[in-house]
Amino acid sequence: MNTFIKKLSIYFTAVILSLVLFNETTNAKAPDFNGGVLNEYTYEEVFFLSGAPVKFSGKATITEKENKNLITTTYKFNLSNALGDKLTRSIVYVSTLEAFEDKGQTTSNTSVKSFSEKVTIGTDTYTLDDFQFSQASVIDNRPATxxxxxxxxxxxxxxxxxxxxxxxxxxxxxxxxxxGRDVGYKNFWGATETQVMDYEINTRLGNAFITSKVSDSKSKILQYETHPPSLSSFVGGHTVINSSNMISEYTYDIPYAKIASNKNGTINLNQEKVPTIERLIVPKFRDLSNHWAKDDIEKLYSLGIFDESSSFFSPNTPMKRYQFTIGVLRAVDLRVLEQPKNKKPPTKAIFSDLDPKDPDYIYIESAVEKGIINGVNPSKFAPNQPITRAQAVAILVRALGLEGRAPSPGFKTNFADDNKIPTYAKESVYVATELGLINGDEKNRFNPNQSLTRAQSAAMIARFLNFLENDLKQNYRDDMLFFD
Structure with a gap:
């Protein structure tokens, strides 16, 4: 079976710049399972075994080693507070991964390999004598996320x-x-993990109940920056801001607490890393003045999603199937197929009307391999054929892996021309509408067989990127923390 890696065959300056800026892997992960938060300098958590919330801060070191299907993660904490209390902890977890490549999923089972923990609060010392732990996870590997x-x-x-x-x-x-449980996602544009943990503390004085909710989120945000001087070849350009922050909330109920204010309450923690900033290349299309899609087109060009070498974008001409597919795959930094080093590049394309020597051909082969797009028939891809609205929406939703979220067969969309939506695209159209990726026209028609212009394609891909950047983060953070 082919191996997928992040390797792009791109020869245009815009795309090369995009690759340099965004090639890093983005991960989000809460530090251990204690509700703590951290940035580059400081880790904080709250400890409750003494019968009152005690806040600690200090240094946390996290290392991860991978060997075949085993991942060993080590957490080391050296914490204290202004009262002279101290917490030291060292925990080593081992995760066993099992890939089900035919199903596009991976399972992970985690246990504790070794542990030590000692906490001193006033004249009391708490020493961890035994730690039994089990975590089981499933990862659904979809093309875009x-x-x-x-x-x-x-x-x-x-x-x-x-x-x-x-x-x-x-x-x-x-x-x-x-x-407890944890949920998360990871894509080219960001990652969020939210962890919700319930603790029941049994002491000779009675039982206490603690809930911690912690969320780590990393994201790439596009921001337009104006260029004030009037005597300049450009008026502005886009900046990418890489940000990362972690928030936590503890709620506690300690009936036996000696002080009334310690019996129950809520404590919030927050740590944010210093953002990094990257400037993107400046688009100089001469046919976009006052065009309604100008911002979307220029943003996608700056990111390398469009690689036009001409100074004219031609926004009102039809978008071709080949160009749209490549643009979507670049937008999500989709891992493309790599030939083994000792094997020559393919001499025969998967469709008779494609050229395997084209530097962008590998995108199409990857898209077909991952089920994002099909040919117009078993032997033809029709690369220069204008892409229809139905085809475009199907590509976007399949890339997200969300087409299965539509209702069971027999459902209808709310569009007036629902009966004209091709069967292959109906699930995708339904989901895209729910996600806010598409709207109908003034007569509530979807117009599934209408060709997309290059400007309309840019707007659709821009909304798709906004979903990856913002909507997923809200669903995996705000909805979990505030509406759980």
């Missing part, structure tokens, strides 16, 4: 040692039951 979900269970047993008067020492066993 990977989606994942996991369940977490565990049990921690602490030995509490308290110094009494004189040389006396009191000892107690505290058991913490852990139950």
């Amino acid at each position: 990977d989606y994942y979900s996991g369940n977490i269970v565990g049990r921690k047993i602490y030995l509490k040692t308290s110094k009494g008067t004189g040389s006396s020492t009191n000892k107690e066993t505290i058991t913490v039951f852990i139950n």
